[in-house]
Amino acid sequence: MAILQSFLLLLSLPFLFTLIYTKKMKESKRNLPPGPAKLPIVGNLHQLQGMVHRCLHELSKKHGPVMHLQLGFVPLVLISSSEAAEEALKTHDIECCTRPNTNAARVFSRNNKNIGLGAYSDEWRELRKVAVREYFSVKKVQSFRYVREEENHLMVKKLRDLALKQSPVDLSKTLFCLAASTVFRPVFGQSFSDNKHFSEEKIEELVFEAQKSLTFKFSDLFPIPGLGWFIGFVSGQHKGLHKVFIEVDNFLNHMIDDHQKQNQPQDRSDIVGSLLDMIHNQEQDKSFKLTIDHLNGITQDIFLAGIDTSAITMIWAMAELVNNPRVMKKVQDGIRSCIGIKKERIEEEDVGKLQYLKLVIKETLRLHPAAPLLLPRETMADIKIQGYDIPRKTLLLVSAWSLGRDPKYWKNPEEFNPERFIDCPVDYKGHSFEFLPFGSGRRFCPGMASAIATIELTLLNLLYFFDWKLPEEMKDMDMEESGDVTIVKQIPLELLPVLIIE
16 A cells, blocks of 8 residues: 555646646745755655644744644644734734645534534634524523533542442543533533443544544545545545544434434434524525524534543543642642531532632643644735735644743643633633633634633532542552643543542
8 A cells, every 4th residue: 555655646747747846946036934854745744743733832932822734735824922812812813724634524524504614604603603693602501500410429439339339430431421421411412421322432432433523534625636635535535534433423413313303202302403403494585594404513522522622631630630639639628628528419509619729720721722723724815924924725723832831921831730720811712812722713612611611610529529549559640641632641540439429
């Protein structure tokens, strides 16, 4: 297979060099951002081996906060300073708010029928309004509070049994299941553990594989008619992408079919039921008509992004707390002194009193944004950022990971220190451009309120009822990362719960 790919590349070399020469002539007339030297054909791909966000961070330290790279034939500009991010995501938001038309985006957006990967358009704006109204608004998030409280109560009961047996807990799995449970009931109208179509393990694997499949494919980076597609086909990239999508689609269709079965009890308070009602009862003369593809697109966004990112943040928070006993003691002392030690069940009202817990979450999001590189945008017009020319059809990547570690904005940036946010106006709502775990502008993550509500309540339950320590056979916490679009803790987080509050 490798020989065949090499042969095809050799056949295309004359054509490739012609394209490269033409492109170089055009670029020489522009004031492009600085960047590392580029190799013929591959550009800078050889410099992105390993964890891409870390590779880009190291390159940006050498070449500046607005850096130009070439991924095969595709120009890319990396943004890694607050000033440049503000220009890209605020000043030029309208020119930079679409998504690149990659293979994964076409497939998973269902030809622009979802929010996360769909191209910017009138249809996209209308779809986002529907999604916000039905799931992401503050009012809706508050209406699902009882789900978060009940699922956390069930989690605490299971952890209490394990604590009494002095059994270590796989918190990575526990927190994924908790995050999934808080999504399944509002969206699909059924419990995560009661789902009859896929096991919990299969769903976790499916979410992980779907995230991996969103990366660039050969045909995205070498869009030569026929060649890129053929090599992607031979290498199995296209087959793998479509296989994962079909599994996701089958899962969503099963969940929707359950709602449409005759004589099936319906709970129209869940998102699928509500959207099905909208589809069946919408006015025929409306310019925007909601379809089953739109429904699949919205539920897919919540399913793939809402579960994974919340779980990742909670896992990193617990890992950092165990690694930093001073912070762990301070946050637990604050929680228990504020709430008391006789509370049988935590409610969301309790969260509002706990400012230091909120600082711990902010610090976790700063050091460990679930998506270290915000999903790529594509420029729809020629623009300037920090005085540099950014041509139309350029990929734009903002490194939330680099922003959160910039010593210009953060003292001792590698240190886990929640106190840095005391009396600090910086927040994660998209207006502080040195801190963008949820993005900013038209592509700001609509699920922020839901994610924060889940993270706050879950961490409060874990820290109120239990102390946590490493299992006896473990001496140190491994903090290595793994992943592509989202970055998880490479080794699952295993801790021993010690029951404190009966």
